[in-house]
Amino acid sequence: MSIRKTRKNGTQSPEPVAGNGLLDRRVLLGRGVALAGAMTAGVGTSLTGAAAEPLEVGPWSLGPGVPVPPYGQPSKFEQKVVRTLSNPKLEPRGSAARTPHHLLNGTITPNGLHFVIARGGQTDIDPDKHRLAIHGLVKQPIVYPLDALHRYPMVSRITFVECGGNSAPLYSKEPIQASVQALHGLCSCAEWTGVRLSTLLEETGVDPAAKWFIAEGADLPTMNRSIPLAKAMDDAIIALYQNGERINPSNGYPIRLLVPGYEGNMNVKWLRRIKLVEGPVMAINETKQYTILRPDGKAWQFYFPQEVKSFITHPSPGLNMKGPGFYEISGIAFSGNGRISKVDVSADGGKSWAPAALQDPVLSKAFTRFRMAWSWDGSPVVLQSRATDEAGNVQPTRAALIAERGPPRGTPNVAAFTMEHFNAIASWGIDGKGEVSHVYA
Amino acid sequence: MSIRKTRKNGTQSPEPVAGNGLLDRRVLLGRGVALAGAMTAGVGTSLTGAAAEPLEVGPWSLGPGVPVPPYGQPSKFEQKVVRTLSNPKLEPRGSAARTPHHLLNGTITPNGLHFVIARGGQTDIDPDKHRLAIHGLVKQPIVYPLDALHRYPMVSRITFVECGGNSAPLYSKEPIQASVQALHGLCSCAEWTGVRLSTLLEETGVDPAAKWFIAEGADLPTMNRSIPLAKAMDDAIIALYQNGERINPSNGYPIRLLVPGYEGNMNVKWLRRIKLVEGPVMAINETKQYTILRPDGKAWQFYFPQEVKSFITHPSPGLNMKGPGFYEISGIAFSGNGRISKVDVSADGGKSWAPAALQDPVLSKAFTRFRMAWSWDGSPVVLQSRATDEAGNVQPTRAALIAERGPPRGTPNVAAFTMEHFNAIASWGIDGKGEVSHVYA
Numbered sequence: 001m002s003i004r005k006t007r008k009n010g011t012q013s014p015e016p017v018a019g020n021g022l023l024d025r026r027v028l029l030g031r032g033v034a035l036a037g038a039m040t041a042g043v044g045t046s047l048t049g050a051a052a053e054p055l056e057v058g059p060w061s062l063g064p065g066v067p068v069p070p071y072g073q074p075s076k077f078e079q080k081v082v083r084t085l086s087n088p089k090l091e092p093r094g095s096a097a098r099t100p101h102h103l104l105n106g107t108i109t110p111n112g113l114h115f116v117i118a119r120g121g122q123t124d125i126d127p128d129k130h131r132l133a134i135h136g137l138v139k140q141p142i143v144y145p146l147d148a149l150h151r152y153p154m155v156s157r158i159t160f161v162e163c164g165g166n167s168a169p170l171y172s173k174e175p176i177q178a179s180v181q182a183l184h185g186l187c188s189c190a191e192w193t194g195v196r197l198s199t200l201l202e203e204t205g206v207d208p209a210a211k212w213f214i215a216e217g218a219d220l221p222t223m224n225r226s227i228p229l230a231k232a233m234d235d236a237i238i239a240l241y242q243n244g245e246r247i248n249p250s251n252g253y254p255i256r257l258l259v260p261g262y263e264g265n266m267n268v269k270w271l272r273r274i275k276l277v278e279g280p281v282m283a284i285n286e287t288k289q290y291t292i293l294r295p296d297g298k299a300w301q302f303y304f305p306q307e308v309k310s311f312i313t314h315p316s317p318g319l320n321m322k323g324p325g326f327y328e329i330s331g332i333a334f335s336g337n338g339r340i341s342k343v344d345v346s347a348d349g350g351k352s353w354a355p356a357a358l359q360d361p362v363l364s365k366a367f368t369r370f371r372m373a374w375s376w377d378g379s380p381v382v383l384q385s386r387a388t389d390e391a392g393n394v395q396p397t398r399a400a401l402i403a404e405r406g407p408p409r410g411t412p413n414v415a416a417f418t419m420e421h422f423n424a425i426a427s428w429g430i431d432g433k434g435e436v437s438h439v440y441a
Numbered sequence: 442m443s444i445r446k447t448r449k450n451g452t453q454s455p456e457p458v459a460g461n462g463l464l465d466r467r468v469l470l471g472r473g474v475a476l477a478g479a480m481t482a483g484v485g486t487s488l489t490g491a492a493a494e495p496l497e498v499g500p501w502s503l504g505p506g507v508p509v510p511p512y513g514q515p516s517k518f519e520q521k522v523v524r525t526l527s528n529p530k531l532e533p534r535g536s537a538a539r540t541p542h543h544l545l546n547g548t549i550t551p552n553g554l555h556f557v558i559a560r561g562g563q564t565d566i567d568p569d570k571h572r573l574a575i576h577g578l579v580k581q582p583i584v585y586p587l588d589a590l591h592r593y594p595m596v597s598r599i600t601f602v603e604c605g606g607n608s609a610p611l612y613s614k615e616p617i618q619a620s621v622q623a624l625h626g627l628c629s630c631a632e633w634t635g636v637r638l639s640t641l642l643e644e645t646g647v648d649p650a651a652k653w654f655i656a657e658g659a660d661l662p663t664m665n666r667s668i669p670l671a672k673a674m675d676d677a678i679i680a681l682y683q684n685g686e687r688i689n690p691s692n693g694y695p696i697r698l699l700v701p702g703y704e705g706n707m708n709v710k711w712l713r714r715i716k717l718v719e720g721p722v723m724a725i726n727e728t729k730q731y732t733i734l735r736p737d738g739k740a741w742q743f744y745f746p747q748e749v750k751s752f753i754t755h756p757s758p759g760l761n762m763k764g765p766g767f768y769e770i771s772g773i774a775f776s777g778n779g780r781i782s783k784v785d786v787s788a789d790g791g792k793s794w795a796p797a798a799l800q801d802p803v804l805s806k807a808f809t810r811f812r813m814a815w816s817w818d819g820s821p822v823v824l825q826s827r828a829t830d831e832a833g834n835v836q837p838t839r840a841a842l843i844a845e846r847g848p849p850r851g852t853p854n855v856a857a858f859t860m861e862h863f864n865a866i867a868s869w870g871i872d873g874k875g876e877v878s879h880v881y882a
Contacts, residue, residue: 027594028594055572055574055584055713055714056570056572057659058566058567058570058571058659060564060565060566060567060659060660060661060711061564061659061660061661061663061713062661063661064531064533064561064562064661065531065559065561065562065563065564065565065660065661066531066562066563066565067526067528067529067530067531067536067562067563068524068526068528068536068538068557068559068562068563068691069524069563069691070523070524070525070526070538071515071523071524071553071554072524072552072553072554072555072557072689072690072691072692073553073689073690074512074552074686074687074689074690075565075566075568075687075689075690075694075695076565077567077568077569077694077695078686078687078694081686081687082511082512083509083510083511083512083513084511085508085509085511087508087509088508089508090505090506090507090508092505095508095509097509097511103686104682104685104686105595105597105634105681105682105685106597106632106633106634106682106684106685107597107632107685108549108631108632108684108685109685110551110552110684110685110686111513111515111551112512112513112514113512113513113685113686114513116509116513118506118509120505120506121505121506121507121508121509122506122507122508122509122510123501123502123506124501124506124507124516124517125499125501125516125518126499126501126518127516127518128518129497129499130499131496131497133496143496147763150755151763151766151767151768151769152767152769153468153469153769153812153814154546154769154771154812155469155800156546156547156548156800156810190549191547191548191549192547193546193547218498218499218501218502219501219502219506220501220502220503220504220505220506222502240546241545241546241547243547243549243551243684244545244546244547244548244549244550244551244554245515245519245522245544245545245551245554246515246516246519246522248513248514248515248516249513249514249515249516250509250510250513251513253516253518253519254516254518270501272496272502273496314591322588322592325592326592326593327592328592328593328594328595330595359596359597361802361804363802369597371594371595373594
């Protein structure tokens with residue numbers, strides 16, 4: 001079935017609002033405002049008259065299907081929609097599993113596709129034998145079995161988690177040709193439900209000397225991080241549910257700490273212990289790892305929130321264009337400092353910008369899906385997105401970020417030590433054939 | 442590890458705000474407002490002093506885990522968290538798969554656990570061979586392949602779908618002793634993403650004579666329903682994604698119609714055809730099924746929105762109490778007519794009520810999680826929830842609904858024909874031993 005470039009109702013295209021064919025957000029409303037014009041290069045195939053039976057009947061319509069399973073799995077035709085694994089055989093090093101954002105849409109990441117960083121593989125914990133202890137500088141240390149935690153007041157929150165090392169490939173000297181999954185796949189968003197840490201600390205009481213807490217996991221490497229006590233009193237959650245069901249084993253079943261907006265590794269999985277202390281424990285993940293070395297040799301340490309970021313998922317490298325005409329440019333924006341207030345999109349490498357539509361509800365520290373109507377004339381273009389959060393932070397250009405952090409150090413095409421918290425604008429180049437590549441612009 | 446009834450800090454319990462121990466919503470905030478008092482019957486186990494190593498080390502902490510899988514599955518310890526199936530061997534009759542709400546929390550239903558009604562089993566469609574036709578009273582009929590649909594402007598919406606026959610067991614003459622899953626499991630909530638039907642109708646054009654549309658599925662029974670064209674122009678979605686990933690096969694992969702708030706069967710799965718027409722087609726599901734027979738022998742037909750409803754998931758039948766003390770009462774509320782504006786909870790069978798906390802964000806035509814703080818003294822109680830929507834509709838008592846609809850007709854304990862749109866208040870009785878049962882109160 002061919003893609004047609006023209007349609008028959010003779011309406012006019014709306015005027016572009018920025019270079020290379022970006023169209024006004026009202027085009028997206030689908031309520032008679034100019035969409036017909038935007039569809040000058042309609043993508044459906046018109047029929048000649050109203051055929052009584054315009055469709056072939058597929059074999060699936062000619063016989064019964066299969067039984068509905070107790071726990072549904074994605075279609076067998078979607079087997080490519082999986083996480084990519086850095087360590088599929090669990091050799092003695094860390095494992096990363098990346099979310100395929102270029103194959104997803106909306107804002108929720110299904111539990112099977114949520115990104116993972118695990119230093120010791122996926123820990124399979126028997127929930128009946130697992131406990132959470134809160135101790136240290138408290139008035140009354142308490143050990144909570146799982147069934148006890150389920151009696152406390154709970155809270156649900158849709159929030160993202162992002163690895164501090166997400167997007168690190170964009171720090172390399174030359175643009176790495178890879179999908180959004182490879183470049184930005186270490187972030188995901190889910191609805192988490194659990195007990196506020198502050199609720200449990202009301203019960204244990206807090207010694208006035210306590211200023212930090214250490215969160216420790218039950219995995220083999222005993223993952224631990226130091227977090228200011230103020231975060232516990234603000235919005236930290238002892239999470240028990242992920243998108244409605246109990247947390248996935250790769251994401252910390254049966255308990256993970258959730259510190260919304262903070263660096264991924266601080267959201268300690270397989271949580272077994274919260275210890276209130278006077279100062280940080282100086283764990284490997286806050287000394288050797290997850291510090292940002294500046295050009296002058298000093299380092300940023302205890303750098304918690306993930307900064308404002310956005311990237312375009314559709315189109316993106318690997319998702320090539322199917323001829324000129326109308327497209328929706330769509331992507332994800334988020335900030336560890338609050339709500340997204342604006343996402344601008346450029347189709348001319350940053351010379352001109354137009355505001356994208358933000359999908360409601362726009363939630364604090366959650367993925368926000370942005371959408372931009374676009375009429376592509378087939379010429380080479382460079383697509384970019386630039387997010388702003390409610391605190392006024394604006395996603396920097398790559399040049400500005402590197403000017404601040406210093407040039408890439410480490411092995412060719414691999415950034416080392418300076419790779420954390422890379423939140424600069426990403427650029428997708430589209431050539432005259434419609435091939436999409438990663439470019440620096 | 443025993444459950445303790447007392448704690449040591451000597452704070453006082455807050456005053457109840459309704460009968461049998463319902464507590465003020467502020468208790469839920471976990472910000473120093475009275476929770477400590479509410480926890481007079483604390484549920485954790487206090488330690489005597491701050492033990493240096495209060496936890497046993499589980500075997501999972503002593504060796505590496507397993508490799509992170511490409512597509513994660515729930516923990517092996519959660520194998521009971523599945524849909525219950527009415528027709529596991531696909532005998533020649535319909536199939537129902539019910540959501541285990543008593544084992545979930547939050548508002549999102551994972552795709553593997555979304556409820557299903559299927560007349561011909563789960564239809565496995567090859568997306569490359571599937572088409573959506575829009576024809577009938579349009580100016581230009583169009584057939585859309587899947588890859589064409591992906592170029593149109595999309596919208597995401599968190600919304601519930603509920604079978605018109607959900608909660609029908611509550612119509613039986615005696616209260617059926619079964620879990621929330623069996624009683625209320627034919628409703629679920631997900632983030633759906635796709636193209637507005639109105640967007641596609643802008644392209645096809647609409648003949649002014651068109652007043653309805655017929656949506657038809659590609660399953661063996663060729664599921665079809667008539668829907669007013671106004672719904673297409675309002676908020677109907679040609680859905681392609683469910684919670685971020687492509688729609689689950691049991692829920693209509695690769696395309697389902699979504700008509701937010703309307704009776705479940707109108708959200709036609711495996712959608713292949715939208716035909717614009719002057720009047721309804723009088724399909725089996727709008728004549729024999731899904732009409733409500735009144736006592737006077739007339740029937741309500743084309744009764745679209747699912748009315749305001751709520752039910753308590755925790756505690757609920759099968760989830761028995763673990764001794765007196767603090768609990769969170771929690772449940773789900775929703776309305777096909779908009780947002781939930783209020784949920785009241787009673788612990789004395791409707792004599793006194795207190796407003797529950799509603800979890801943000803409260804979205805139109807979506808599940809809203811409500812929560813109520815409760816101090817149970819161990820006496821027999823009857824728990825109820827009563828939802829109100831922004832249109833002012835209030836969930837009726839069972840007695841009021843039956844007075845309107847007429848007494849149960851059909852075989853004992855099975856309501857027939859009069860079972861649709863049952864949205865009355867449900868009651869859970871708790872006896873002195875903490876056993877929870879379904880009661881009529």
